Amino acid sequence: MAPSTLTSDTLVWRKRGLVYVPNGSTPWARHYAFPPTPYLRPDGTLRIYAGFCDENTVGRVGWVDVDPDDPGRVLGVSPRPVLDIGQPGAFDENGVLPTSIVDLGDRLYMYYVGFQLGHKLRYFQFLGLAESTDGGETFQRKTRVPVIDRSDAEMVNRTSGFVRHEDGVFKLWYVGGSDWTEGLDGKLLPVYEIRYLESPDGVVWPDEGRTAIPLEAPDEHALGRPWVMRGADGYRMLFSSRTRSRGYRIGYAESADGLVWRRDDARVAIDVSPQGWDSQMVAYTSVFVWGERTYLFYCGNDCGRTGFGWAELER
Numbered sequence: 029m030a031p032s033t034l035t036s037d038t039l040v041w042r043k044r045g046l047v048y049v050p051n052g053s054t055p056w057a058r059h060y061a062f063p064p065t066p067y068l069r070p071d072g073t074l075r076i077y078a079g080f081c082d083e084n085t086v087g088r089v090g091w092v093d094v095d096p097d098d099p100g101r102v103l104g105v106s107p108r109p110v111l112d113i114g115q116p117g118a119f120d121e122n123g124v125l126p127t128s129i130v131d132l133g134d135r136l137y138m139y140y141v142g143f144q145l146g147h148k149l150r151y152f153q154f155l156g157l158a159e160s161t162d163g164g165e166t167f168q169r170k171t172r173v174p175v176i177d178r179s180d181a182e183m184v185n186r187t188s189g190f191v192r193h194e195d196g197v198f199k200l201w202y203v204g205g206s207d208w209t210e211g212l213d214g215k216l217l218p219v220y221e222i223r224y225l226e227s228p229d230g231v232v233w234p235d236e237g238r239t240a241i242p243l244e245a246p247d248e249h250a251l252g253r254p255w256v257m258r259g260a261d262g263y264r265m266l267f268s269s270r271t272r273s274r275g276y277r278i279g280y281a282e283s284a285d286g287l288v289w290r291r292d293d294a295r296v297a298i299d300v301s302p303q304g305w306d307s308q309m310v311a312y313t314s315v316f317v318w319g320e321r322t323y324l325f326y327c328g329n330d331c332g333r334t335g336f337g338w339a340e341l342e343r
Contacts, residue, residue: 039280041298041324041339045100046305047076048092049335056082056109057090062332063253063312064325065126067136067164068096073103074316075164076325077110077138078336079125087123088112089140089167096318099325099338111140111158111167119144119154119174127155127253128190129164130198130230136160137230138167139189139200142174149208150216153187154178157231170231179235182206185220190254191230198230199286201254201265204237209249211272219243222251222267224287240289241265241281247272251279253312256286265289266296266324268311276311278326298324298339305334312336 052058057080065077074096079087090106114120120142130137142156155176158167176186182204189202205220223237241251252268262284269279280296281289301307306328313326322341328334 039295039297040342041296042342043298043301043306043337043339046328046335046337047094047100047325048078048102048105049305050080054080056080056088058083060085060087060332061092061335062327063125063127064314064327064336065129066314066316066323066325067129067131068316069093070163072096074099074318076336077126077129077164078332079123079141080109081123085123086113087125087143089124089126089138091164096316099323110160110165111138111169114142114156114169114172118142118172119152119177120156122151124156127188130191130193132193134161136164136167137191139175139191141187149184152178153185153218155187155189155202175231176200176202176225176233181236182223184208185218188253190256192256192258193230194258196228198227199256200225200227200233200237201240201256201286202237203250203252203254205250209272217249217270217272219249220251222254222265238287240283240287241267241279241291244291245269245271252276255314257315258286262286266313266315268313269293270311275309275329276331278310278313298326305329306337 060081061078088109089111093104095101123143125141128139138158154174157170157175183206203220204223207219222241224240225237250270254267263286268276279293281291283289308329324339
């Protein structure tokens with residue numbers, strides 16, 4: 029599998045276009061394609077796992093296969109979900125979205141967001157884990173409950189996890205928080221930052237993580253979907269920043285050890301387009317390195333309702 033790292037000090041991305049958005053013809057996948065989660069299959073195909081939504085905006089995990097030499101060329105789309113919603117009453121009864129694939133040789137781990145609707149709060153998000161033993165064609169839940177469940181320190185959101193398996197340790201960067209805040213239009217918005225945990229087996233995790241990236245801007249209320257890369261000089265992270273005054277934008281941070289981070293969003297030279305599918309929002313990034321080329325996959329307007337596209341690192 030190609031490494032997921034960045035080798036350039038200047039992150040200037042050239043947008044290459046939209047990769048995929050559902051055409052509305054499939055009942056379980058009428059709209060949305062988010063967040064793009066790449067995995068290089070043994071046959072050389074680049075599979076992008078994503079959540080697709082039905083007419084009630086309930087997400088299920090499917091895939092889009094693309095050519096790694098030209099990710100804009102779609103080779104196939106999943107005819108059915110590889111992971112469906114959970115049973116009634118489960119933490120993932122109202123939707124599932126993939127956020128990280130870990131290749132363990134004889135099996136794949138998929139960490140995913142599980143959604144459950146609330147009454148006083150709109151929804152809750154916790155992190156689930158599913159396993160594939162057939163090369164990613166199907167996934168089965170390791171447990172019916174979250175592997176990152178609510179805790180006294182993180183009551184409402186413990187989710188959107190990115191996992192690296194390094195030196196026998198599972199390292200998790202995720203979003204955690206207990207609060208909601210009121211937006212400019214009076215709508216309640218979740219409040220969470222990026223935190224960090226470790227686990228010996230990737231299944232059992234501590235109840236509280238340490239802060240990796242805190243909220244910074246006065247109206248910033250959420251940091252989402254971290255994607256962490258490791259190179260010879262340490263770690264780099266792309267993530268999504270959401271404020272009350274505008275939709276998601278892409279943030280960036282560096283770390284020598286993966287624990288203490290220095291944030292520098294200005295290093296990410298990619299923003300919304302003047303018009304089109306990503307004119308209001310860029311979010312939920314992932315990175316894939318293919319030979320000498322480095323790709324960025326990201327979602328556009330309305331948190332991925334308009335699908336996902338790709339960009340290429342220029343320098």
